[in-house]
Amino acid sequence: MSAPRSQYAIDVRKLNKHFGDKHVVRDVSLQVGHGEIFGFLGPNGSGKTTSIRMMCGLLTPDSGSGTCLGYDIIRESAQIKRRVGYMTQRFSYWEDLSIRENLDFVARVYQMPNRKEAVNRALESLGLASRADQLTGALSGGWKQRLALAACMLHEPRLLLLDEPTAGVDPNARREFWEELHRLAANGISVLVSTHYMDEAERCHKLAYISYGTLLAQGTASEVTASQNLATWVVYGEHLAVLSEQLRTMPGVDQTVVFGSALHVSGSDHEALETTINQISKDKALRAEQIETGLEDVFIYLMKRSSDSNGAMR
Numbered sequence: 001m002s003a004p005r006s007q008y009a010i011d012v013r014k015l016n017k018h019f020g021d022k023h024v025v026r027d028v029s030l031q032v033g034h035g036e037i038f039g040f041l042g043p044n045g046s047g048k049t050t051s052i053r054m055m056c057g058l059l060t061p062d063s064g065s066g067t068c069l070g071y072d073i074i075r076e077s078a079q080i081k082r083r084v085g086y087m088t089q090r091f092s093y094w095e096d097l098s099i100r101e102n103l104d105f106v107a108r109v110y111q112m113p114n115r116k117e118a119v120n121r122a123l124e125s126l127g128l129a130s131r132a133d134q135l136t137g138a139l140s141g142g143w144k145q146r147l148a149l150a151a152c153m154l155h156e157p158r159l160l161l162l163d164e165p166t167a168g169v170d171p172n173a174r175r176e177f178w179e180e181l182h183r184l185a186a187n188g189i190s191v192l193v194s195t196h197y198m199d200e201a202e203r204c205h206k207l208a209y210i211s212y213g214t215l216l217a218q219g220t221a222s223e224v225t226a227s228q229n230l231a232t233w234v235v236y237g238e239h240l241a242v243l244s245e246q247l248r249t250m251p252g253v254d255q256t257v258v259f260g261s262a263l264h265v266s267g268s269d270h271e272a273l274e275t276t277i278n279q280i281s282k283d284k285a286l287r288a289e290q291i292e293t294g295l296e297d298v299f300i301y302l303m304k305r306s307s308d309s310n311g312a313m314r
């Protein structure tokens with residue numbers, strides 16, 4: 001039977017999940033388009049994995065509804081599980097087996113028909129063919145990630161759910177991994193990927209930021225940035241840590257973050273912030289200029305605000 005048609009690869013509304021008395025996912029709604037790379041960001045323990053598991057039918061929400069690849073996440077979880085590629089945070093493989101043998105093992109576990117062809121196809125499409133007979137234990141972190149991706153692509157899913165796929169992988173291998181994701185997306189495969197890396201967030205078509213189980217912002221990088229209406233100034237000078245502390249007590253300053261030899265100062269009251277910056281740069285002979293607020297400034301702002309309000313509730 002062919003898959004039901006749906007405008008979105010993932011379309012979920014108001015998902016909630018409790019573990020005991022802990023409310024870990026709160027009214028999460030999101031849509032992922034076909035061929036879209038959707039980034040899921042948020043601090044540790046904010047509910048990303050739990051949300052992903054509900055979206056692909058592995059975990060039943062306490063309330064809420066939705067579809068994944070057109071199938072109902074509650075009633076049709078078996079169909080979903082067969083059609084998505086899910087890469088968990090801990091992909092396990094046999095170190096003493098080659099790449100090909102590991103993939104063959106996965107294909108056997110899933111009782112795939114045409115196992116040999118499926119393994120060859122995955123090896124080819126992920127550039128692993130030349131290393132197919134290498135022992136997995138001797139591979140670098142980047143190649144192991146590629147093997148993990150090949151394993152979840154064996155059954156040619158139209159949707160990939162990747163839970164922190166590049167944690168602990170070096171920058172070069174991470175870049176290559178992302179090039180691969182963009183190639184897959186260009187072929188119509190949708191990707192929901194959780195990450196803590198800011199450069200990866202910037203490579204997603206759309207993003208969502210979750211904290212304490214609540215989605216705080218969602219959209220393209222520029223929509224997410226604009227949604228918080230922050231003005232940001234960059235200040236150059238010495239003793240930035242001291243200056244940062246001072247600025248935090250001044251009018252219009254909601255946040256200060258040291259980035260190497262520069263200090264980013266952000267606030268939602270643009271006029272008050274400008275007055276403060278003008279005053280401090282005159283008094284201390286500092287150089288300051290207004291810049292576009294970046295994603296990282298916004299994520300730090302969202303995280304801080306949500307930990308203040310949730311901390312107050314605990």
Ligand SMILES: Nc1ncnc2c1ncn2[C@@H]1O[C@H](COP(=O)(O)OP(=O)(O)OP(=O)(O)O)[C@@H](O)[C@H]1O
Pocket residue numbers: 019024042043044045046047048049050051
């Ligand atoms: N099976 C479970 N039983 C009880 N609590 C759980 C269970 N799974 C997750 N939690 C709790 O739910 C909260 C959200 O966890 P989740 O793994 O979804 O967060 P996350 O954003 O994916 O975190 P990380 O970035 O560390 O992977 C955490 O407090 C976690 O301890």
